[in-house]
Amino acid sequence: xxxxxxxAEMSVNIFxxxxxxxxxxxxxxxxxxxxxxxxxxxxxFIGVPPAVAVGTEANQIVASSVSGVLAHWRRGNxxxxxxxxxxxxxxxxxxxxxxxxxxxxxxGQIDLVIRLSYVFFLGIIGLxxxxxxxxxxxxxTATATTRRKxxxxxxxxxxxxxxxxxxxxxxxxxLLPLLVGCLVGVLASIMxxxxxxxxxxxxxxxxxxxxxxxVGTSLFQIIFVTANATxxxxxxxxxxxxxxxxxLLSGAVIGAQLGTKLGALLRGExxxxxxxxxxxxxxxxxxxxxxxxxxxxxxxxxxxxH
Amino acid sequence: xxxxxxxPLVLLLLALPGAESARAEPLIADLSESVVRITTGxxxxxxxxxxxxEGDGRIVVIVEGPRHGLTVRRKDRIAGIWVNRAExxxxxxxxxxxxxxxEPLEQWLPLRTRNTYQIGVExxxxxxxxxxxxxxxxxxxxxxxxxxQRIGRYGVLEGKVSVLSGQLFRADLYxxxxxxxxxxxxxxxxxxxxxxxxxxxxxxLVTKSGIGAEVYDMAYSYPAVYGALAIVIAxxxxxxxxxxxxxx
Numbered sequence: 312x313x314x315x316x317x318x319a320e321m322s323v324n325i326f327x328x329x330x331x332x333x334x335x336x337x338x339x340x341x342x343x344x345x346x347x348x349x350x351x352x353x354x355x356f357i358g359v360p361p362a363v364a365v366g367t368e369a370n371q372i373v374a375s376s377v378s379g380v381l382a383h384w385r386r387g388n389x390x391x392x393x394x395x396x397x398x399x400x401x402x403x404x405x406x407x408x409x410x411x412x413x414x415x416x417x418x419g420q421i422d423l424v425i426r427l428s429y430v431f432f433l434g435i436i437g438l439x440x441x442x443x444x445x446x447x448x449x450x451x452t453a454t455a456t457t458r459r460k461x462x463x464x465x466x467x468x469x470x471x472x473x474x475x476x477x478x479x480x481x482x483x484x485x486l487l488p489l490l491v492g493c494l495v496g497v498l499a500s501i502m503x504x505x506x507x508x509x510x511x512x513x514x515x516x517x518x519x520x521x522x523x524x525x526v527g528t529s530l531f532q533i534i535f536v537t538a539n540a541t542x543x544x545x546x547x548x549x550x551x552x553x554x555x556x557x558x559l560l561s562g563a564v565i566g567a568q569l570g571t572k573l574g575a576l577l578r579g580e581x582x583x584x585x586x587x588x589x590x591x592x593x594x595x596x597x598x599x600x601x602x603x604x605x606x607x608x609x610x611x612x613x614x615x616x617h
Numbered sequence: 618x619x620x621x622x623x624x625p626l627v628l629l630l631l632a633l634p635g636a637e638s639a640r641a642e643p644l645i646a647d648l649s650e651s652v653v654r655i656t657t658g659x660x661x662x663x664x665x666x667x668x669x670x671e672g673d674g675r676i677v678v679i680v681e682g683p684r685h686g687l688t689v690r691r692k693d694r695i696a697g698i699w700v701n702r703a704e705x706x707x708x709x710x711x712x713x714x715x716x717x718x719x720e721p722l723e724q725w726l727p728l729r730t731r732n733t734y735q736i737g738v739e740x741x742x743x744x745x746x747x748x749x750x751x752x753x754x755x756x757x758x759x760x761x762x763x764x765x766q767r768i769g770r771y772g773v774l775e776g777k778v779s780v781l782s783g784q785l786f787r788a789d790l791y792x793x794x795x796x797x798x799x800x801x802x803x804x805x806x807x808x809x810x811x812x813x814x815x816x817x818x819x820x821x822l823v824t825k826s827g828i829g830a831e832v833y834d835m836a837y838s839y840p841a842v843y844g845a846l847a848i849v850i851a852x853x854x855x856x857x858x859x860x861x862x863x864x865x
Binding site for chain 2: 312313314315316317318320321322370371373374375376377378381382419420423427538541542543544545546547549551553554556557560564567568601602603604605607608609610611612
């Protein structure tokens with residue numbers, strides 16, 4: 312059964328979309344990742360125009376983050392003050408990102424930039440995850456753990472505009488989270504991701520936040536940033552396909568339920584290694600498409616007066 | 618939506634340049650439908666063209682979608698990566714173009730006629746907007762046509778017009794799933810002795826219909842409302858999913 316997607320302007324099998332939503336939803340249930348960084352390339356692979364894939368995925372992430380943040384909220388794992396500082400940066404970044412997106416699109420370079428960003432980030436994250444899970448599989452027998460300091464002091468702590476974040480037990484310059492939020496906002500607009508995969512490590516290693524509040528706070532911030540990106544993409548570029556977003560979402564809800572249950576039963580390290588391999592595979596496929604000689608070097612742009 | 622006066626009007630306008638040739642021979646044609654609706658379940662459709670002619674001329678049918686400006690880009694290798702470099706914009710590019718005939722065109726239609734009436738993809742009049750050399754322009758033009766053919770927007774379907782008893786003719790117009798919207802012009806030409814003796818033009822409206830059309834219209838006419846709605850729907854879906862989670 313096919314369904315015509317009004318903004319992507321293509322006819323796609325409805326079960327393919329539901330299945331993709333379910334598969335990515337399951338992954339996010341198992342690993343606690345957003346899944347945007349896998350869904351957007353998948354949409355591009357099935358022929359959705361990259362610009363529409365990015366805009367629509369931002370919309371879908373609003374939904375999955377809302378659903379995800381509530382559990383953390385109930386447990387008090389959201390540092391609202393930190394979230395708001397990240398958020399201010401995120402709004403700036405995502406607005407700039409949509410503007411950049413629009414400019415690149417009129418230059419005919421948006422597809423390239425989307426693909427390059429994916430190759431870059433998926434490559435780094437896939438490799439890091441793979442190395443980490445390989446190491447922890449090897450380390451399983453050796454149980455000796457050394458207690459680390461909460462965080463290291465370095466030049467970053469000399470920056471001005473210091474602010475106290477009680478929930479995170481931090482006293483750091485507000486510029487840092489502002490900057491992190493800003494960078495993640497740009498990624499949300501250009502790549503159609505929540506940016507959790509960049510923000511979570513940045514919060515832990517760069518800001519030194521306690522792990523317990525990291526996921527909740529990042530989800531809190533992602534809701535607003537992806538909402539901003541969704542609105543601006545719809546307003547400026549008309550690249551948000553509500554029908555597509557709803558179909559992916561329906562699949563994702565079911566998938567995430569299964570995933571959460573499955574995740575509790577399965578072994579973490581092997582699974583994480585598997586996810587890493589998948590991320591690397593998607594990255595390699597995208598990179599290959601950029602490097603391989605195209606069947607036809609000529610391409611049609613968008614029709615004008617359409 | 619029917620335009621009873623539009624067809625004769627277009628016919629009159631089209632007849633003007635070649636007035637002396639397109640007068641005498643009578644020709645009548647019509648479509649089984651005047652509107653194609655792209656609904657949510659649209660996967661392409663078939664429209665029947667039928668008509669009658671007098672005399673022993675041959676029939677050529679051209680299906681042409683609305684014309685727009687279109688940019689063609691060429692990728693070049695930069696630091697190992699294929700990047701869009703040169704681009705040429707063309708004016709008046711048909712968004713859809715199909716020629717149907719009863720016999721292979723090469724054999725009996727003179728180039729002059731094909732050129733005048735734009736019969737065949739190579740004869741489409743599409744001018745580059747930018748200042749490019751003729752060699753470069755023709756490369757980009759070929760690429761435009763090639764890409765349109767690849768996605769099924771352009772085509773020449775020879776032998777697809779069937780003539781019954783020398784007078785009646787019919788043709789099935791297959792319109793694919795990725796059909797662009799707008800006003801189409803279906804031109805039926807009666808060709809005799811290598812010359813177009815008569816033309817009949819019938820409009821066909823291709824329009825989005827149903828929920829898909831409303832979504833599309835809203836996205837382009839009220840983008841702010843659309844964006845806000847997208848967020849509201851997403852938040853509602855997220856809350857709904859969460860409520861469902863807690864119960865199970």
